[in-house]
Amino acid sequence: MAEDILTAQIEREAILRCQQGDQEAFRRVLDFHGDHLYRTALLITRDASRAEEAVQETLIRAWKKIRSFKAGTNLRAWLNRLLVNCISNLSSRKQLERAPEEAAFSVADTGAGPEQSALNAETAAMLQSALRTLSVEHRTVLVLRFFNDLSLPEIAESTGWRVGTVKSRLHRATAALRDAVAASPAGIARFSEEVSS
Amino acid sequence: MTSLNDTTQLERQLSSLFRAEAEQAHLPLGTWQAINPRMGEPNAPSVLWRLSNAISFPRWRNPMKVKYAAPAATVLLAAIAAVLFILLVNDEDEGPVPAATPTPELQTPSPRPTFTPPPATSTPEPTATVVPTATAVPTATPLPATKSFPVALQLNSEPLAEEQVVEQWTDYLGDTEVVGNNQFNTVLTLCQDGTGRIRNVGGPSAEMTWSVAKSGQSWNQVTVQVLIPGQDPTDPPDRFAWRLEHGADGLDVEEYDPVAIVDVSGERCTA
Known part of the structure; x- marks a missing residue:
C-alpha cells in the first residue's frame, strides 16, 4: 500500500515534469508503463512488429498530448485509450482486422510457471488459433477485460465506447471465441470425446 | 481435459x-x-x-x-x-514581342510614323508582306496609320481614269516612307514634291526623284518609278519599280515586298 502511494507520488511528479517538456521524465514514465503497453498491444494485434509500431505511435501521441492530461486521473487508463486508438487506426490503415497466421507467442515452449499450471499446451494452442480469427474490436475487449482486469466502465473509458456497447461486444467476443474454438479440429475432436463419454 | x-x-x-x-x-x-x-x-x-x-x-x-x-x-x-x-x-x-526593331532612321519623334490604314468604309486593312531579313529592317509589325488610303483607289470603288489614278496615288504616296525590301533592305522616302531619298540599310544613301509611272492594269494598281540622278532614265533598275495594289485584302505590294508605307508628313520631307 505504501509502495503504491510512493509510486503514485513519483508518477505525479514525473507527469508534471513531462508537462514542462522534460523528456527524461517521460522516459521514466515509459520505463514504468512501457512493458504493460507493449503486452497489451501484442495480445490485441498478435504480431510483434505491429505491436511495436502501435506502442511507438502511442508514446509519441502521449508526449504530444501530455499537457492535456489531468493530474490525479489514471495514467494507465489514459495510455490504454491512446493505444486502443492507435491500434484501431493502424488496423484501418493496414488491414489488420485479422491477425497474422503465425503465432507471436509459443506458450507451450515456456517453462511451467504459475499461470501455465492451469493451462495446458493443447488448450493454449486452440485458444491462440481461435483468437486469430476474431476481429480487432473483439480481441481488444477480451484483452482489456481478461488481461488488464478492467471493469466495464473502465473498458468504456479506455476505448471510448459506451458501457452498453462494451457489454454487448464482450458478450459477442466471448461467443465468437467459443465458436472458433469449437470449429477448430482440436475442438471438434474434444467435443466428440465429451459426447461419447 | x-x-x-x-x-x-x-x-x-x-x-x-x-x-x-x-x-x-x-x-x-x-x-x-x-x-x-x-x-x-x-x-x-x-x-x-x-x-x-x-x-x-x-x-x-x-x-x-x-x-x-x-x-x-x-x-x-x-x-x-x-x-x-x-x-x-x-x-x-x-503580348508577343515585335520581331524586329525599326532602324534608327524610322524611330522618329512623336507623332510616330504610321502605316497607312484603309478608310473607314469597311474595307479591310492594307496587308503588308512580311519578309524575313537578316538585318535590322522592320519586318512584321506595321506602324499605326495616320494617313488615310484614298477611297477612290480601293477595289470596291468606281474605276477612275488613268490621270486621276496617277494623281490619287501620287497624293497618297507623297510624304511617305516605303520601308523594307527583302533583296536590298532599302528605305525610300517619297516626298510630296517628287524628290526623295533611297537608303540601303547599313550602306550608302542617295537622293532621287520618284513618280507614279503607270497605274498598272487597273485603277487600284500602281508602279512607282525611282530615278537616281546620273542614271539612264530609259533604263531604270527594276528594283525601283514598285507596284502596289489595293486588293480584297487591302493594300498589297507585289514586287520587292515593301513591308510598310509610313507617313512621314512634315518630318523627313520638310528639310
Whole structure:
C-alpha cells in the first residue's frame, strides 16, 4: 500500500515534469508503463512488429498530448485509450482486422510457471488459433477485460465506447471465441470425446 | 481435459493464456531511441507540416530543425512558385514581342510614323508582306496609320481614269516612307514634291526623284518609278519599280515586298 502511494507520488511528479517538456521524465514514465503497453498491444494485434509500431505511435501521441492530461486521473487508463486508438487506426490503415497466421507467442515452449499450471499446451494452442480469427474490436475487449482486469466502465473509458456497447461486444467476443474454438479440429475432436463419454 | 464449453471456464483459460503470453513479452530495447527523434514534432500538425511531410521533406535529427526548418522551406518553395506564376501571367498580358526593331532612321519623334490604314468604309486593312531579313529592317509589325488610303483607289470603288489614278496615288504616296525590301533592305522616302531619298540599310544613301509611272492594269494598281540622278532614265533598275495594289485584302505590294508605307508628313520631307 505504501509502495503504491510512493509510486503514485513519483508518477505525479514525473507527469508534471513531462508537462514542462522534460523528456527524461517521460522516459521514466515509459520505463514504468512501457512493458504493460507493449503486452497489451501484442495480445490485441498478435504480431510483434505491429505491436511495436502501435506502442511507438502511442508514446509519441502521449508526449504530444501530455499537457492535456489531468493530474490525479489514471495514467494507465489514459495510455490504454491512446493505444486502443492507435491500434484501431493502424488496423484501418493496414488491414489488420485479422491477425497474422503465425503465432507471436509459443506458450507451450515456456517453462511451467504459475499461470501455465492451469493451462495446458493443447488448450493454449486452440485458444491462440481461435483468437486469430476474431476481429480487432473483439480481441481488444477480451484483452482489456481478461488481461488488464478492467471493469466495464473502465473498458468504456479506455476505448471510448459506451458501457452498453462494451457489454454487448464482450458478450459477442466471448461467443465468437467459443465458436472458433469449437470449429477448430482440436475442438471438434474434444467435443466428440465429451459426447461419447 | 479442460472443457471450454463453460463460459466461466473459457474466461479463466483465456485469462491464463493472456498472462502466460504476456510474461514473455517486453518492450523492445530500441523503443526510446525510435521515438526520441520524433518527439520534437509540433503538437498540432499544421498544413505546412503535413505538406512538407507529403513531399517527403527530410527529417533531421534535431527536433528544433524539424519544427521550424521544414515549414520555412515549404513557405519558401511556395513563394518562389507564386513569383514564377505572376511573371508568367504578366508575360501573357504584354503580348508577343515585335520581331524586329525599326532602324534608327524610322524611330522618329512623336507623332510616330504610321502605316497607312484603309478608310473607314469597311474595307479591310492594307496587308503588308512580311519578309524575313537578316538585318535590322522592320519586318512584321506595321506602324499605326495616320494617313488615310484614298477611297477612290480601293477595289470596291468606281474605276477612275488613268490621270486621276496617277494623281490619287501620287497624293497618297507623297510624304511617305516605303520601308523594307527583302533583296536590298532599302528605305525610300517619297516626298510630296517628287524628290526623295533611297537608303540601303547599313550602306550608302542617295537622293532621287520618284513618280507614279503607270497605274498598272487597273485603277487600284500602281508602279512607282525611282530615278537616281546620273542614271539612264530609259533604263531604270527594276528594283525601283514598285507596284502596289489595293486588293480584297487591302493594300498589297507585289514586287520587292515593301513591308510598310509610313507617313512621314512634315518630318523627313520638310528639310
